[in-house]
Every structure is written in C-alpha cells, then in structure tokens.
Amino acid sequence: MSKDLVIVVVDFPTLDLFAGAGGLSQGMASAGLTVVGASEMDNDALETYKSSHLSRLPQSSLELFEGDVGRHSFRSLKGEIAVVAGGPPCQPYSLGGLRRGVADDRDGIPQFVRVVSEVMPEAFLMENVPGLARGTQLPVLKRAIEKFRELGFLVTWKILHAADFGVSQRRQRLFVVGTRKSNFKWPKPTHGADTSRAWVAAREVLDASRPIGDLNNAIITYAKSPDLRPSPWDGHLWNGGGRPINPDGLVPTLLASMGGNKTPWLDGGNIVPDYHAYLLAGGAPRRGIVAGARRLTYQEAAMVQGFSLDMSWCGGRSSIYRQIGNAVPVPLAKAVGSALVKAMARTEDSIKPRGLAVL
Numbered sequence: 328m329s330k331d332l333v334i335v336v337v338d339f340p341t342l343d344l345f346a347g348a349g350g351l352s353q354g355m356a357s358a359g360l361t362v363v364g365a366s367e368m369d370n371d372a373l374e375t376y377k378s379s380h381l382s383r384l385p386q387s388s389l390e391l392f393e394g395d396v397g398r399h400s401f402r403s404l405k406g407e408i409a410v411v412a413g414g415p416p417c418q419p420y421s422l423g424g425l426r427r428g429v430a431d432d433r434d435g436i437p438q439f440v441r442v443v444s445e446v447m448p449e450a451f452l453m454e455n456v457p458g459l460a461r462g463t464q465l466p467v468l469k470r471a472i473e474k475f476r477e478l479g480f481l482v483t484w485k486i487l488h489a490a491d492f493g494v495s496q497r498r499q500r501l502f503v504v505g506t507r508k509s510n511f512k513w514p515k516p517t518h519g520a521d522t523s524r525a526w527v528a529a530r531e532v533l534d535a536s537r538p539i540g541d542l543n544n545a546i547i548t549y550a551k552s553p554d555l556r557p558s559p560w561d562g563h564l565w566n567g568g569g570r571p572i573n574p575d576g577l578v579p580t581l582l583a584s585m586g587g588n589k590t591p592w593l594d595g596g597n598i599v600p601d602y603h604a605y606l607l608a609g610g611a612p613r614r615g616i617v618a619g620a621r622r623l624t625y626q627e628a629a630m631v632q633g634f635s636l637d638m639s640w641c642g643g644r645s646s647i648y649r650q651i652g653n654a655v656p657v658p659l660a661k662a663v664g665s666a667l668v669k670a671m672a673r674t675e676d677s678i679k680p681r682g683l684a685v686l
C-alpha cells in the first residue's frame with residue numbers, strides 16, 4: 328500500500344537591496360526564494376528590473392523602494408522577510424576612488440547592515456567585489472561582520488568564481504552569508520577542476536561571425552607600442568581596455584564601464600595568435616583597424632552574465648552595458664541562493680510553512 332507523500336511548502340520572502348537590473352534577484356528566484364521587495368535608485372535599472380520581474384512573475388506582487396535606500400525605513404517588514412539580499416556599491420572603498428569609506432554618501436554597506444537590523448530576517452546574503460577582503464578594505468568587511476554577529480547571525484564569507492558555476496567569464500565575487508543556525512554550506516563547483524565538467528569555453532556561448540543583437544560600433548585598433556605577454560590574449564596589443572576573447576578560454580570580466588572601448592571583443596579575423604607570434608618574432612607593430620574584430624553586443628554580454636535573451640533592457644546603450652556589467656551572473660546567484668534555501672529548509676522550526684501539499 329502506498330503512503331501519501333506530504334510536502335511542506337515553505338516560502339522565503341526575499342528583499343533585494345541595490346537590485347540593479349536583477350541578476351541576483353533572478354538567480355535567487357530560480358533557487359526558490361520569492362523576491363517580494365527591491366530597492367534601487369537608478370531609473371533605467373529600475374525600469375529593467377520592473378519589466379523583467381513582471382514578465383517572469385506576473386502574479387507575484389513586488390514592493391519597490393525607489394530612490395536612495397537610505398531614505399526608506401524597512402521596520403514594517405520585520406517578521407515578513409526571510410532573506411535580505413543585495414550587492415551594495417563598492418566605490419567608496421575602491422582603490423581608484425577617494426576612499427572616504429563610511430563618510431562617502433555612496434557607501435552601501437552600512438545601509439545593508441541597517442536594513443538587516445530593521446528587518447531581522449532569518450538569513451542575509453550580501454555580495455561584493457573580492458577587493459573588499461583585501462588590504463586596507465578588509466577592516467570594512469570585518470566591521471560589517473562584527474555588526475551582523477552582534478545582531479545574532481552566524482556569518483561566513485567566501486570568494487566564488489562564476490566559471491565554477493557554468494558561466495563562461497573570469498568573474499569572482501565575494502559573498503557574505505548570515506544565518507541563524509550554523510548549517511549553511513557553500514555551493515560546490517559544478518564546472519572546472521575536481522568536477523566532471525570543464526569550464527564553459529567562450530566559443531560555446533559566442534560566435535564572432537554571428538552577432539546577436541545590436542552591433543557595437545566601437546572599433547578595435549592596433550596599439551602603437553604593444554605590450555607583449557606570453558599569452559596572445561593578455562598584454563596590450565590593441566588600443567582600449569576591452570580585451571580580445573579567447574574562444575577556448577573564458578570571456579574577460581565584464582565591467583560596468585564597458586560599452587565603448589572597454590568592451591571585450593571577438594577575433595572574427597583570426598588575427599590575435601598570428602599577430603602575437605609576428606610581434607614575438609620581431610615584426611613591426613601594425614596600424615589601423617583590426618580586420619574582422621567586433622565588440623560584444625549588449626545582448627551577448629547579457630547572455631554571458633546568464634540573462635535570458637528575452638530580457639527587455641531599459642535606458643541608453645551605456646546605461647544598459649552598465650546594468651549588465653554590474654550584475655551578479657544569474658547562475659552564480661542561483662547556486663548561492665540554492666545553498667541558502669537548503670540551509671533554511673533544514674531549520675524548519677524557524678520558517679513559517681506557507682502551505683501544505685499532499686501528493
């Protein structure tokens with residue numbers, strides 16, 4: 328005689344602070360977290376976020392906290408939110424900036440801590456750049472962790488590589504996770520060393536001869552004084568910050584500043600290895616445009632970040648590239664979100680079941 332299988336359906340209402348275009352939100356949603364609120368101050372990102380959320384989850388309600396997150400109180404959400412997530416901007420700590428830290432208006436980490444303290448969720452997930460754990464920025468991370476611990480969270484942090492989770496990109500991100508119980512386990516890589524699958528090569532995602540989307544017209548030109556490295560794909564043989572993409576390797580990190588000559592490019596003319604060998608052999612630098620080369624379209628950049636092609640991007644071209652470059656790759660967000668869901672599902676006593684299904 329077969330027994331009824333009872334499944335307790337748990338729901339994890341989630342708030343995404345600094346939501347951007349929604350890479351983190353989309354990954355968390357596909358991991359089973361229900362994004363019910365988002366804060367964002369950039370109008371274009373907000374429009375992108377709204378339209379993608381509405382097209383994906385037309386039935387679900389979403390509370391938007393528009394404008395500066397610092398102007399909103401989140402106290403009314405106490406007891407309603409299981410997870411507070413978000414990727415605060417890191418410019419105040421960036422080596423390239425003025426390094427005014429918490430005195431900088433753009434500093435998002437204290438705001439993230441404040442919202443966690445107001446909402447007191449079951450767990451939180453904060454994402455940032457690996458640089459936050461290095462050198463003079465480390466005390467900022469340590470201070471935030473100390474505050475989370477004072478709020479009663481068990482805190483752990485780790486730098487994860489997006490390529491280990493099936494993203495064909497050199498992109499590392501730092502995640503800080505806080506839970507009420509110590510059962511959070513970091514997701515195991517699905518690709519790369521010690522797994523059965525290799526990193527996804529750029530050629531599996533991109534084709535130089537078949538552009539997808541709106542062509543990017545920023546040209547690629549030979550550098551007057553090339554800087555040679557052992558690999559043809561490194562160094563500066565070309566003008567601009569955008570690197571050539573090795574079809575057998577990973578796409579270089581997609582930056583928020585891409586759009587113009589910082590956009591990585593595809594070597595449609597098969598020029599890169601030959602030109603590198605030619606220079607190594609003492610050849611004189613060439614001048615002019617690199618034949619057959621083209622930069623990634625924003626649709627291709629979005630694809631590399633794990634967004635689906637039907638995303639509707641709002642704003643001008645550079646704003647769209649910025650939203651894409653700012654995002655957490657969707658598969659990476661999904662991996663961390665799934666690990667959090669597993670940890671929370673194990674702490675049944677702390678989660679309110681929202682429904683019951685008998686199969």
Ligand SMILES: C[S@@+](CC[C@H](N)C(=O)[O-])C[C@H]1O[C@@H](n2cnc3c(N)ncnc32)[C@H](O)[C@@H]1O
Pocket residue numbers: 345346347348349350351352366367368369372394395396397413414415416433435650653654655656
């Ligand atoms: C690193 S991006 C977040 C990317 C997002 N997590 C994703 O995966 O797509 C940081 C975002 O925070 C927003 N932001 C910066 N300062 C803010 C503030 N004070 N209030 C609200 N949003 C802010 C920026 O406009 C930007 O979209």
